Amino acid sequence: MSERDTICALASGAPPAAIAILRLSGPKVRWLAEQHLDSGIPASRHATLTDVRDERGRLVDRGLAIFMPGPGSYTGEDTLELYLHGGAAVIEHALGALTSHEDVRIAEPGEYTRRAFEAGKLDLTEAEGVADIIEAETLAQKGQALRQLGGGLSETYATWRAELTGVLALVEVAVDFPDEGDAPQETTAPILAKLDRVIGEIRAALGDGGIGERIRDGFRVAIIGAPNAGKSTLLNRLARREAAIVAAKAGTTRDVIEVRRVLGGHVVWIADTAGLRVTEDEIEAEGVRRAEMAARDADLRVFLIDAETPDLSALSTDYRKPSDLVVLNKADLVSTPATIEAHYVISAKAGDGVDALEQAIAGFVAEHARSVEAPVITRQRHRARLQDGLRSLETARDGLANDVGAELAAEDVRMALRQLGSIIGVVGVEDVLGAVFSTFCIGK
Ligand SMILES: Nc1nc2c(ncn2[C@@H]2O[C@H](COP(=O)(O)OP(=O)(O)OP(=O)(O)O)[C@@H](O)[C@H]2O)c(=O)[nH]1
Ligand SMILES: [Mg+2]
Structure with a gap:
C-alpha cells in the first residue's frame, strides 16, 4: 500500500x-x-x-x-x-x-480513515468511532460511536497522559537530585498523591462492568438448567425461529447455540446450552463444560426448571448472581402451582409467559447499560492496554512508596504512558493499525 x-x-x-x-x-x-x-x-x-x-x-x-x-x-x-x-x-x-x-x-478497507489518522485528523479511538458508527444497529451503539468519534474517549486518555507526564517530570527530578537532604517523605508524597489519583481513575474505568464493550458487541444472556428442562424450546421462542434442535431425549443440546436479538434497545446474544448433569459421555461432558463457561461469561442467566420434575441443582452453582432469573417451565403440564420460588412461570412450548420473560430480559439489559454513563472503554483492545498501563503504574507506585528507586519508577511511568498512548494511537501502533483499519468497509 x-x-x-x-x-x-x-x-x-x-x-x-x-x-x-x-x-x-x-x-x-x-x-x-x-x-x-x-x-x-x-x-x-x-x-x-x-x-x-x-x-x-x-x-x-x-x-x-x-x-x-x-x-x-x-x-x-x-x-x-x-x-x-x-x-x-x-x-x-x-x-x-x-x-x-x-x-x-x-x-483498501478503511484507507480513507487511515489516511485521515496519518494526517493527524483523528486519533485511533476516533477512527474506531467512525467504523463503529457505520456498523451501529442500535441507537445506543450509534450514541456511543458518535461520542467516541467526537473525541469523548481521547479526552480522558489525553488527560491521564498529561497527568502522568507531570508525574514523570517530578520523578525525574528525584532521579537527578537524589539524597539532597530532603526526607524521602517530602519528595515522594506529592508524587504518590498524583499517581494515586490517576490509578484510582483508571481502576474506576476498568470497573465499568464492560458496559462499553457490551453496548458495542452485545449483551450476553445464557439459558441454563437440567437436561430436558425446555431450554432449546425457550431459545426457539425467543429467537422466533427453530434455531436449536428440540427433542424429548435428555442431553440433546451439546454446543452453545447463540441467537441475536435487539432487546431494550440493545444487541443481546441469547445462548442455549447443554443440560447440566454428570455424564460418562465425552461429547456431552464437553457440552456441559461449555455450558458452564457460557453461564460464567453471561451478563444474565436464566435458570430454567421443569415444573413437572423440578431439578434445582443448577441454582446452587457458584456463578448464580442475585440479578439472575429463575423460570419455571412446562406450566401447562402441572395443575397445582409449584412450591419453588420462581420469577416467571412459563410454557415455552405453548408460548405462555414468554413475552413477560422477554420484557424482563430487555429491562435488565436497558438498566445494566444505563449503569455507566460514559464508558471510556468500548473495545477489548482498550481494556487490555489500560490494564497493562494500570499494572505499570501500580509497580511505579509501590517502588516509590518503598523507596526502591526513582529511576525504576520513572521507567514504569514511561511504560504506562506508552501503553495509554497506544490506545489513542500516538505511539508504536503499526501492528495495531492494520488490525483496526482492516475491519472497516471499503470507501470509508
Ligand atoms: N408440555 C411441554 N413440553 C415442553 C415445554 N418445553 C419443552 N417441552 C418439551 O420438553 C422436551 C425437551 O425440550 P428441549 O427444549 O429439547 O429441552 P432442553 O432443555 O433443551 O434439553 P437438553 O438439550 O437435552 O438439555 C421436548 O419434548 C419439548 O417439546 C413446555 O413448556 N411444555
Ligand atoms: Mg436443548
Whole structure:
C-alpha cells in the first residue's frame, strides 16, 4: 500500500441505489478531474454539475462533483466526490476509467480513515468511532460511536497522559537530585498523591462492568438448567425461529447455540446450552463444560426448571448472581402451582409467559447499560492496554512508596504512558493499525 497512490472507491451502498457516491483521494485528484470531468477541476466545496467521461472520452454518466482540496479535507489530501446514478454499470464504468491510470487504484478497507489518522485528523479511538458508527444497529451503539468519534474517549486518555507526564517530570527530578537532604517523605508524597489519583481513575474505568464493550458487541444472556428442562424450546421462542434442535431425549443440546436479538434497545446474544448433569459421555461432558463457561461469561442467566420434575441443582452453582432469573417451565403440564420460588412461570412450548420473560430480559439489559454513563472503554483492545498501563503504574507506585528507586519508577511511568498512548494511537501502533483499519468497509 504505497501512500502516494491516489485511491478511489464506492462510498455509498450496494447498487442498485438512487445515487452512487464515488470518493477519490490523493495527489492525482486534480489531474483526474481534468481528465474525466467536462467541468475540469470543480470550484472548491461547491456542487458542480458535470459530464463524467472515461479514458477514451466516452460519456460515463452525468452527475455532481465536489472538490475538497487538501489539507482541509477528511483525509488531508485533495479529495473529489462524484454523485452519479447508483447503477452497477455506472459504477463499474466510472471506477474502471479512474483506475485505468498509473498510481490510481481501488482503496483498501478503511484507507480513507487511515489516511485521515496519518494526517493527524483523528486519533485511533476516533477512527474506531467512525467504523463503529457505520456498523451501529442500535441507537445506543450509534450514541456511543458518535461520542467516541467526537473525541469523548481521547479526552480522558489525553488527560491521564498529561497527568502522568507531570508525574514523570517530578520523578525525574528525584532521579537527578537524589539524597539532597530532603526526607524521602517530602519528595515522594506529592508524587504518590498524583499517581494515586490517576490509578484510582483508571481502576474506576476498568470497573465499568464492560458496559462499553457490551453496548458495542452485545449483551450476553445464557439459558441454563437440567437436561430436558425446555431450554432449546425457550431459545426457539425467543429467537422466533427453530434455531436449536428440540427433542424429548435428555442431553440433546451439546454446543452453545447463540441467537441475536435487539432487546431494550440493545444487541443481546441469547445462548442455549447443554443440560447440566454428570455424564460418562465425552461429547456431552464437553457440552456441559461449555455450558458452564457460557453461564460464567453471561451478563444474565436464566435458570430454567421443569415444573413437572423440578431439578434445582443448577441454582446452587457458584456463578448464580442475585440479578439472575429463575423460570419455571412446562406450566401447562402441572395443575397445582409449584412450591419453588420462581420469577416467571412459563410454557415455552405453548408460548405462555414468554413475552413477560422477554420484557424482563430487555429491562435488565436497558438498566445494566444505563449503569455507566460514559464508558471510556468500548473495545477489548482498550481494556487490555489500560490494564497493562494500570499494572505499570501500580509497580511505579509501590517502588516509590518503598523507596526502591526513582529511576525504576520513572521507567514504569514511561511504560504506562506508552501503553495509554497506544490506545489513542500516538505511539508504536503499526501492528495495531492494520488490525483496526482492516475491519472497516471499503470507501470509508
Ligand atoms: N408440555 C411441554 N413440553 C415442553 C415445554 N418445553 C419443552 N417441552 C418439551 O420438553 C422436551 C425437551 O425440550 P428441549 O427444549 O429439547 O429441552 P432442553 O432443555 O433443551 O434439553 P437438553 O438439550 O437435552 O438439555 C421436548 O419434548 C419439548 O417439546 C413446555 O413448556 N411444555
Ligand atoms: Mg436443548
